Amino acid sequence: MQTTTSNDTYAKVNVDRLNADIRQFSQVHEITADMKITHKGVSRLVMLDRYAFKDTEKLTLAENDFVVLTVKDDPKFPARGFGFIQSIDWEKHEAVVKVEDEFVSVLDHENERETGLITRNLDTIDKPLEVYYEQIALRNATGLSEVETDPVQKQKSFDNFYNELSNLNFIPAGRVLYGAGSNTDVTYFNCYVMPYIQDSREGISDHRKQVMEIMSRGGGVGTNGSTLRPRNTLARGVNGKSSGSVSWLDDIAKLTHLVEQGGSRRGAQMIMLADWHPDIIEFIISKMQNPRILRFLIQNTEDEQIKQLAKDKLKFTPLTETEKDLFQSVVNYKHMPGSGGFTEKAIQEAEEKLYIGGTYTVHNPEFLTGANISVCITKEFMDAVEEDTEYHLRFPDVENYTKEEMKIYNEEWQSSGDVREWEERGFGIRNYRTVKASELWNLINICATYSAEPGIFFIDNANEKTNASAYGQKVVATNPCGE
Template sequence: MTSDSINSPRLPALPAQSISHDVLMEKYVQRDEHCIDDIHQRVARALAQAERPGHREIWASRFLQALQDGFVPAGRIQSAAGTTLAATLINCFVQPVGDSITGNDEGYPGIYVALAEAAETMRRGGGVGYDFSRIRPHGAWVAGTRSSASGPVPFMRVFDCSCRTVESAGARRGAQMGVLRCDHPDIEDFIAAKDHGELTNFNLSVGLTDAFMQAVCDDRHIELVHRAEPGPRIRTDAQHQRGDGLWVYGVQPARALWERIMQSAYAHSEPGALFLDRINTDNNLSYCETIAATNPCGEQPLPPYGCCCLGSIDLTRFVKNPFEPSARFDEEGFSRLAGLAVRMLDNVLDITAWPLERQRQEALDKRRIGLGFTGLGDALVMLNLRYDAHEGRDAARRIAQALRDAAYAVSCELARERGAFPRFDADLYLSRNTFSSRLPEAQKARIRADGVRNSHLLSIAPTGTISLAFSDNVSNGIEPAYAWRFARRKRLPDGGTEEYIVEDHALRLYRQRMGAEAPLGPAFVSALEMSALAHVKMVAAVAPYIDAGISKTVNVPADCAYEDFKDLYMQAWQLGLKGLTTYRPNASTGAVLEARSRPSCSGCAAPVPSA
């Protein structure tokens, strides 16, 4: 299954960049390891332990080849598989949060029980996403007391403090996602939660419904609702109980709230947008779960206690004759590797440590995995295709389709060998306008005959650190290259930072093959040299082939006008996406990356602005 190297046999391998070496040594190597191949051997042996005795050495050899050929498991797997660390191999989870303080709220753990569960999850190395919408709004009546509720945002501060305090296994900083529905009475407090530098250990996203989005389009009002009864101190004539049991706390013009969301996203890059109805309609398991939140980076919409078992394939490894007129993508080699990667991620679910028993039960009932890719931007450059052009999007679409077809085919083979996931029901799984209902007919027939091992198989995650450490800084996930040469600040263990000059992998390979003075062609277009809409259109091209989600950040320059920014989330909803985030450097967000002088580039725009 080995693919030919993309490097000419006459040229030496690219020397490691200093930041790639330092990140590898700091985050991934274990005792007595010194290089990537040492990590590969440890990970391959660990994942092979899920295979039958007597076959493990064979599978360990195949898994090692897969890692050498460009499969890049997520950071938790790279750092902890095959070690004695008390760490999970799962990057992220979603944890439920109820409305009571310590008891159960219709099966949801009380707030401080949820806090303890999240702390244990982060201590074991997992990031956590939460939907805080069940917490009653500020001022609502608390039955059996003389007090009124604090609302979600004050409790989020407690979770933020806990995340900052807990040291995770493997020295990983805690990561959290906080979600609140757009119709929660405290939604404006949530949107403003980061206005003064708070909640630094959270990403924030608003859970947007189709009803709300349509109300924005139609310039109508929306009701702000919750199931908790308003207290006497805040009761108004507008408040009443609806037929569905929810209490109406007030009404608001949808466009006014929408404007508040977009102004906040423009000012400090949050909140992001999650389109809840699209997420749940598309969900293969909508017959047995409802999703209200995602993992911290947004690529995995998950039910309570759900997890994301992630890995990515480096697309640049499958570009033949890069930068030449004869450049092509090796779809056959890519599909073979994708199939083996599915088996490896399925094995992760059986060998990992689980922070909580509920997480283990949820994972083994549904066996979600998230195979994706990294290096899309660089691969398109190597194929002489612009990321922001129709031809580039069409190539990405074909790659995503090949990934889908290979992944589902192997998951069916695994179901025949190991059994389908326990919650599998063929009739329900293949109906109701879900992602799986739109699979090719031959694939659906196979699923009916053999079952499928994994309820979900595909997710495109951000891969900044693993792409930097294991793939010579290829462009991150689905993103285009941020810049061809830039300064990157890396956080040090003592809390300080160190600045590195980093070059993009495609540029380094181009210079090696074409010479230091060769002008760059028009395919060398970076994130800030294309329109924001071009970023959104790339997600729309790939999304129909990805069953879970895609983490995509639309990078916009600091001097982008608000008028050119304010419609991005609306465009994403109209294109059928599940979510989107933006990043515009400013005084409050700062900048981890700063573009430096751009190499000469024929046929491209002006130099990249500093970020």
């Protein structure tokens, strides 16, 4: 006799058949009558999409199966939902799915919204084998107690873990929920902070590789790029100039878009740069996507570098003659009866276009979009802001180091990562430029106000209060969650 789960969507799930499928996967525990936790709304979707064990190879996928899938296939912001398989075309590698009502509103086409039926490639469809939270708790308890060598202690640990997890007394991080007991090579940690990057091509490559590996296993990553030499600094080994820290950090940020995390979970990165770094203004402006704010900066800043970088970021496309004629035609109706059906807003926009003479957008709109960015704020900088004095943007003077000094730099600079500490050790520091601290502070605040980036991280305060110093360590950055 067919049994189904209780309430709404789950009432349509054929439990007997799903349990038969589950028996093919040793990691997954069967559904039992006492299971009841399904969560609601977004929490349910997150549980099914991110944490539940799935038949990723689609060995058991069949008609009427309950599945999680991409309901809106937007390249940047895909929307996930769930529904039931209506039919499968294995030759075309696609299926027709009846989407549950709560996701119908995000469907692209009117016919899809009316019927709830969508056709999707099988690659965007996942079959969760764990539809109750208790199943996840059982798998987690099994995996977490596996370290015990004594069978009695293992059973005791399993019972304790399951009791706490199933009663929601303790909820592990998402990567633990996903990974524990799954017998997969994924991380049990949600987020990581990387050590400072060695200032070399090899160092950047090694860092990039580690970020890629962490993200591929589901972890978020925090990076501080302050150890990378500034733009146009001499790289004597290749007799050339550095492309700068910001360009390399953008390359690392792009990994967020490239690394797949189970088909549903976007990766996350936090990238930071110290306020003393000579590339800090470029770092802040490079992610500004608002042309109006860039124009505001050009018109209101007294700092020539801020003004020039804002100009470089701003893109202007002049109106064609045809566009001028069309906008002028709209404006001409302003003084004519009936206004030709044009709204007041349309007339205002036409006037603005003619006044400006074109359209402002930005160059490189995708720059650094794979990461959140933050400025590491030092006490010296905040003192300069409060006292309204100038502030030095500086970096180790690698262009003038001796061979011996360069050897020490290559071996030890990434362990320090702080130009002040490096100078105290007696190494030469180059002052790349001097900026009015209030100008830099205003830039940070304007960009944060109108684009929510950059964030600020008081790194000196963090290092003053952290207990990591008792272990001879220091705070380098935060992870994307801010920990």
